[in-house]
Amino acid sequence: MNTLIRIVLLGLALIAGSAQAADPLIISGGNDRAVPIAVVPFGWQGGTVLPEDMSEIIGNDMRNSGFFQPIPRQNMISLPTRASEIIYRDWRALGAQYLMVGSIQPSGGRLQVQFAVFNVATEQQVMNGTVSGSQDQLRDMAHYAADQAFESLTGIKGAFSTRLLYVTVERLGTSNTRYTLQRSDYDGARAVTLLQSREPILSPSYSPDGKRIAYVSFEQRKPRIFIQYVDTGRREQITNFEGLNGAPAWSPDGNRLAFVLSKDGNPEIYVMNLASRQLQRVTNHFAIDTEPFWGRDGQTIYFTSDRAGKPQIYKLNIASGAVERVTFVGNYNANPKLSADEKTLVMVHRQEGYTVFRVAAQDLQRGNVKILSETSLDESPTVAPNGTMLIYATRQQGRGVLMLVSTNGRVRLPLPTAQGEVREPSWSPYLN
Numbered sequence: 001m002n003t004l005i006r007i008v009l010l011g012l013a014l015i016a017g018s019a020q021a022a023d024p025l026i027i028s029g030g031n032d033r034a035v036p037i038a039v040v041p042f043g044w045q046g047g048t049v050l051p052e053d054m055s056e057i058i059g060n061d062m063r064n065s066g067f068f069q070p071i072p073r074q075n076m077i078s079l080p081t082r083a084s085e086i087i088y089r090d091w092r093a094l095g096a097q098y099l100m101v102g103s104i105q106p107s108g109g110r111l112q113v114q115f116a117v118f119n120v121a122t123e124q125q126v127m128n129g130t131v132s133g134s135q136d137q138l139r140d141m142a143h144y145a146a147d148q149a150f151e152s153l154t155g156i157k158g159a160f161s162t163r164l165l166y167v168t169v170e171r172l173g174t175s176n177t178r179y180t181l182q183r184s185d186y187d188g189a190r191a192v193t194l195l196q197s198r199e200p201i202l203s204p205s206y207s208p209d210g211k212r213i214a215y216v217s218f219e220q221r222k223p224r225i226f227i228q229y230v231d232t233g234r235r236e237q238i239t240n241f242e243g244l245n246g247a248p249a250w251s252p253d254g255n256r257l258a259f260v261l262s263k264d265g266n267p268e269i270y271v272m273n274l275a276s277r278q279l280q281r282v283t284n285h286f287a288i289d290t291e292p293f294w295g296r297d298g299q300t301i302y303f304t305s306d307r308a309g310k311p312q313i314y315k316l317n318i319a320s321g322a323v324e325r326v327t328f329v330g331n332y333n334a335n336p337k338l339s340a341d342e343k344t345l346v347m348v349h350r351q352e353g354y355t356v357f358r359v360a361a362q363d364l365q366r367g368n369v370k371i372l373s374e375t376s377l378d379e380s381p382t383v384a385p386n387g388t389m390l391i392y393a394t395r396q397q398g399r400g401v402l403m404l405v406s407t408n409g410r411v412r413l414p415l416p417t418a419q420g421e422v423r424e425p426s427w428s429p430y431l432n
Contacts, residue, residue, distance in 0.1 A: 033410075035153075036070075037070055037071065037096060040102075041055045041056075041073065042102040042113070043082075043103035044104045045105050050135065051138065054138055058149070060187065061147075061187075062149070064187065064404060064411055065411075066389070067153075067388070071094050076090075082103065083116065085101075086101070091120045097120055100118075101115070103115075113145065115128065115129055116129075126153065129145065139185060147160050147161055160186060161430075162427060163428040164183070165204040165205070165213060165428070166181075166184070167180065169400070169422075171420070178198065181193070181215065186427065188402065188415035203215055203216045209429070211231065212254075213230060214226070214249075216245065224245050225238045225257070227257075238272065239261070242262075244267055249292045249301075255275065256271050256272060258270070258292040258294065268281055269281075269316075271318065282318055283303070283305075285305065287306050288305065291303055291335050293336045295338065296342060299318050300315055302314070302316075302338065310331050312325060312326075312332075313334070327362060329369045330352060331351075332349065333347050334347060334348045337381055341387060343363065346362075346381045349369065356376035357376065359392045370409065375396070378403075380423065380425055383427060385427065389405065389407060389411075393423045393425060400422050402425050
């Protein structure tokens, strides 16, 4: 049995058995270091301590992108909350290139937040904005403010208000395992449970509108694909074919689902029209074809196949049936994901002469490959909708965890998640 068959079939069997600015100031990600930015603690006129620190959340967001390096709060000489209080020489002395200040005011049971970003060198305002909400929405408002500031400074839409799906696995006893499908903020905060099962849950993914998720469940003691509505929890079973039913992937318009079936004897990629349930087989090869991922044109599917002897990534034109190999560096490349501009392919990669699996990014124009992770057994990369960050599953101190990495390689940090093994991350699209 070859490597890819073991991954697709034996692996599943083992799992089942066990468990408001002017023109943007464009900042390139190619600088030698991240741009220093000071996110000053926001002023607060209320009488009680707020449950969340908005400026800290914003600073973390800006850092996680890999574009910016927040100035440590303990180094700040002054704490302005509005333009008139800024002493620019203080911030020049700290090396800050940008400064973000803000204030929070109670208003009729809600909170009104004002924020602004300034260029320290020119002493000019770059952008300003407002947002309002309840105390329970402080994180939402912080992510929103970070999105606005990030887009104003880089020209790239911020992805900090997005969400993350992942699966946790808790061993409660020798024959008692609990699988939970979780949804959280992109940074792992505020996790909520969408589904619990005594049987494995695999491959969750958001629909393009963010209202539905598709995943594989073993609740019938065999892998079957389900769609669940996020807001209501309503579920519908999509497949019930013999053999493997796995790796669901949404088309860009959300009207079709690509997945892997072995009903005809060999794992192949199929596409289903969700309205008519019409099924189309789109690969036909004696090798194993798996892990589909759509191109944004809705006619291209990237996938993993061992048709060259070892797992590599290919792309398929659905209309013509033409297949083209995409990866050539390394002896193992699998689980393809594309950046939003489709210039970068993110994948699980193994270099020649090595045994460890890493997350890597391939420039699809130049062909060069950059290693993004430092651990071993790295898997399931998922990319932010703006392409600036990715999250993957790995192991740390003997436990499955999620790791966030900026695609420019400057930031790498584990996400806070629930107890148990954490795996199968999937990033949402933009939700607003």
